[in-house]
Amino acid sequence: MTISRWSNFRFSALKRQNSLLSIFDKLIFILIFFILVLAIFGNFLAPYDPYLVNLKDSLLPPSSEHLFGTDVNGRDMLSRILVGASSSLLSTLFVIMFAALVGVFFGTVSALGPRWLDEIIMRLSDVALAFPALILSLGFAAALGPSLRSAVIALALTWWPGYARLVRTYVLEIRHKEYVDAATVLGVSKIRLIFKHILPNALVNLYVQITIDVSAVLLVISGLSFIGIGAQAPSAEWGALVADGRNYILAGWWTVMIPGVVICITALLFNLAGDALRVMNDPTLARKGEK
Amino acid sequence: MTRFVYQRLAMVPLVLWAVATLVFFMIKLIPGDPARVAAGRSATIEQVEAMREKLGLSNSLAEQYLSYLSQTLQGDLGTSIFTFRPVIMDLAQVLPSSFELVFAAMFINVALAIPLGVITAVLRGSPTDLLLRVITLIGATVPVFWLGLVLQYSLGAQLKIFPISGQKPSGVQIERVTGMTTIDALISGNVTLFFQTLHYIVLPAFVLSIAFVAVTARTLRSGMINVLESDFVLLARAKGVSRVRAVIRHALRNAILPTFTILGMQIGWMLGSTVLVESIFGRQGIGSYATTAVLQKDIFAVISVVLIIGVVVTIMNLLVDVSHRLIDPRLRISTGAK
Numbered sequence: 330m331t332i333s334r335w336s337n338f339r340f341s342a343l344k345r346q347n348s349l350l351s352i353f354d355k356l357i358f359i360l361i362f363f364i365l366v367l368a369i370f371g372n373f374l375a376p377y378d379p380y381l382v383n384l385k386d387s388l389l390p391p392s393s394e395h396l397f398g399t400d401v402n403g404r405d406m407l408s409r410i411l412v413g414a415s416s417s418l419l420s421t422l423f424v425i426m427f428a429a430l431v432g433v434f435f436g437t438v439s440a441l442g443p444r445w446l447d448e449i450i451m452r453l454s455d456v457a458l459a460f461p462a463l464i465l466s467l468g469f470a471a472a473l474g475p476s477l478r479s480a481v482i483a484l485a486l487t488w489w490p491g492y493a494r495l496v497r498t499y500v501l502e503i504r505h506k507e508y509v510d511a512a513t514v515l516g517v518s519k520i521r522l523i524f525k526h527i528l529p530n531a532l533v534n535l536y537v538q539i540t541i542d543v544s545a546v547l548l549v550i551s552g553l554s555f556i557g558i559g560a561q562a563p564s565a566e567w568g569a570l571v572a573d574g575r576n577y578i579l580a581g582w583w584t585v586m587i588p589g590v591v592i593c594i595t596a597l598l599f600n601l602a603g604d605a606l607r608v609m610n611d612p613t614l615a616r617k618g619e620k
Numbered sequence: 621m622t623r624f625v626y627q628r629l630a631m632v633p634l635v636l637w638a639v640a641t642l643v644f645f646m647i648k649l650i651p652g653d654p655a656r657v658a659a660g661r662s663a664t665i666e667q668v669e670a671m672r673e674k675l676g677l678s679n680s681l682a683e684q685y686l687s688y689l690s691q692t693l694q695g696d697l698g699t700s701i702f703t704f705r706p707v708i709m710d711l712a713q714v715l716p717s718s719f720e721l722v723f724a725a726m727f728i729n730v731a732l733a734i735p736l737g738v739i740t741a742v743l744r745g746s747p748t749d750l751l752l753r754v755i756t757l758i759g760a761t762v763p764v765f766w767l768g769l770v771l772q773y774s775l776g777a778q779l780k781i782f783p784i785s786g787q788k789p790s791g792v793q794i795e796r797v798t799g800m801t802t803i804d805a806l807i808s809g810n811v812t813l814f815f816q817t818l819h820y821i822v823l824p825a826f827v828l829s830i831a832f833v834a835v836t837a838r839t840l841r842s843g844m845i846n847v848l849e850s851d852f853v854l855l856a857r858a859k860g861v862s863r864v865r866a867v868i869r870h871a872l873r874n875a876i877l878p879t880f881t882i883l884g885m886q887i888g889w890m891l892g893s894t895v896l897v898e899s900i901f902g903r904q905g906i907g908s909y910a911t912t913a914v915l916q917k918d919i920f921a922v923i924s925v926v927l928i929i930g931v932v933v934t935i936m937n938l939l940v941d942v943s944h945r946l947i948d949p950r951l952r953i954s955t956g957a958k
Contacts, residue, residue: 452638453638455635456635456638456639456642459635459885459888459933459934459937460639460888460892460929460930460933461888461889461891461892461893461929461933462892463892463893463895463896464892464895464925464926464929464930465642465926467895467910467914467922467925467926468643468646468922468923468925468926469646469649471646471913471914471919471922471923472646472647472649472650472919472923473649473650473651474650474651475914544761548761548763548764551763551765552763552764552765552895552896555763555765555896556765556895556896556899556910556911556914557911557914557915558914568763568765571763571765571766571769572765575769575900578769578773579773579777582773585766585769585770585773586770588766589762589763589766589767589769589770592763592766593758593761593762593763593766596761596762596763597757597758597761600757600760600761601757
């Protein structure tokens with residue numbers, strides 16, 4: 330197969346995948362992109378200083394001046410949510426990326442390495458997976474001292490075994506495929522075999538899980554912040570915002586309502602995106618009505 | 621079968637040991653002086669020194685680990701710096717209330733998820749299926765703590781359908797027998813009081829269950845779809861079995877086993893989620909105990925909660941595995957498969 334034919338083939342496959350994405354799916358990906366932009370540039374986009382206390386403007390309802398109202402300290406809720414997006418979402422993405430990297434490493438080692446190492450890694454992941462992630466990271470974060478950084482480290486430490494297990498399954502599935510045997514026969518080195526032939530195909534399936542997990546990690550991080558073990562005042566992390574507002578819910582419902590809706594929408598979008606990716610990987614699911 | 625039970629039982633101490641070791645590492649992670657932390661903020665220098673002696677911090681790491689294991693085995697999880705009682709006593713006090721909440725949430729989970737799973741599988745691809753699945757998905761992505769606050773505000777404070785917080789009408793004394801308020805109310809023979817306590821548990825249990833309903837319904841749905849398309853269901857229909865009977869008697873009975881496994885695992889996860897629910901609804905339990913411990917910087921109490929939940933999760937998984945085998949004869953053949 331010549332190079333040009335190979336690239337042609339890839340292109341048509343891409344086009345085929347593209348047509349599988351409904352308009353609805355495309356909208357989801359656009360919205361996610363939009364949220365990520367907000368998370369990165371939130372600091373610049375915030376119309377007011379998110380930390381400036383102004384008791385004169387305490388608990389103003391949503392208006393054209395303050396789109397999402399103000400909190401008890403007179404801080405603009407929109408600005409706080411924008412700034413909070415960077416702490417909530419970027420820390421979530423960090424957890425996922427760290428966990429995925431560690432998971433891919435241990436999963437590959439587990440699948441291709443010696444049997445005793447496989448046993449150790451898998452039994453370790455048994456214990457970690459049986460544990461509610463919220464509780465395990467609660468313990469780690471409590472030990473490290475309450476802060477968003479602790480919550481992120483704690484979650485990163487507890488989240489990888491799931492990925493290790495997935496990667497192990499995928500790698501085991503792929504290593505016995507004919508094209509891997511063919512590459513081995515052709516004399517491809519073991520390292521190249523792993524990185525060029527096995528992992529890229531194994532990781533295609535991992536993307537789905539990673540995307541869905543963004544919503545799960547986001548919920549745990551905001552939960553940890555809500556109970557006071559994650560982000561600390563005056564941080565505008567979304568879960569901390571809900572916690573800030575909870576005592577004033579009768580006087581200003583928006584201080585609780587809006588951050589919660591924002592968390593929910595973000596989590597929902599990543600969940601739907603994961604489903605869309607799943608169908609893209611396995612179009613038979615669409616026919617089964619899985620989507 | 622008995623061999624399998626013994627094998628699984630033999631795994632339990634191993635897993636518990638792993639959990640305890642994990643918790644030991646958590647304690648080692650505490651920055652600064654753990655003796656200072658364990659003794660509490662207001663401790664005098666002598667108290668800190670006494671605590672250092674008690675924790676054996678002057679010994680080597682291996683010695684510390686061994687003494688920690690033997691202490692944990694004897695149920696000594698340290699003393700709470702907030703309640704000044706042994707943590708294990710505190711936990712024994714609050715755990716039944718959490719179990720009560722988890723069981724109530726499990727009941728709601730099953731009552732909602734099984735019909736949802738069956739209906740969406742039978743009507744797969746229809747607008748009803750899509751609508752129901754979107755609603756359950758939203759349920760799975762709502763932050764639990766936020767849903768609690770919103771329902772407390774709307775259904776409790778505004779519409780006054782449910783009590784806002786607590787677990788029994790104020791001023792009422794219920795003699796503690798099991799530690800579960802509803803059961804204790806029933807034991808006391810006061811039926812009105814029983815329904816009142818039940819009224820208190822509905823909202824927190826619903827909030828706790830919602831995130832799990834989506835997972836349960838989804839598992840059941842995909843299992844049901846597979847079974848509904850299998851030949852034996854078609855044969856049953858061809859032989860004149862009614863559609864409802866084919867779905868309930870033939871398909872559901874075969875599709876529900878993976879759902880049972882999920883439900884069993886969810887008990888441990890739900891117990892973990894009580895951390896987000898109990899304190900909002902002012903309920904006693906391991907979750908609100910952990911939340912208070914976090915706020916009081918009672919780190920050893922927080923870590924003990926991790927240990928206890930780990931033990932509960934391990935026992936639950938054992939029960940699920942064993943009962944799964946008892947229910948499904950097919951599994952007994954393939955013992956030892958990886």
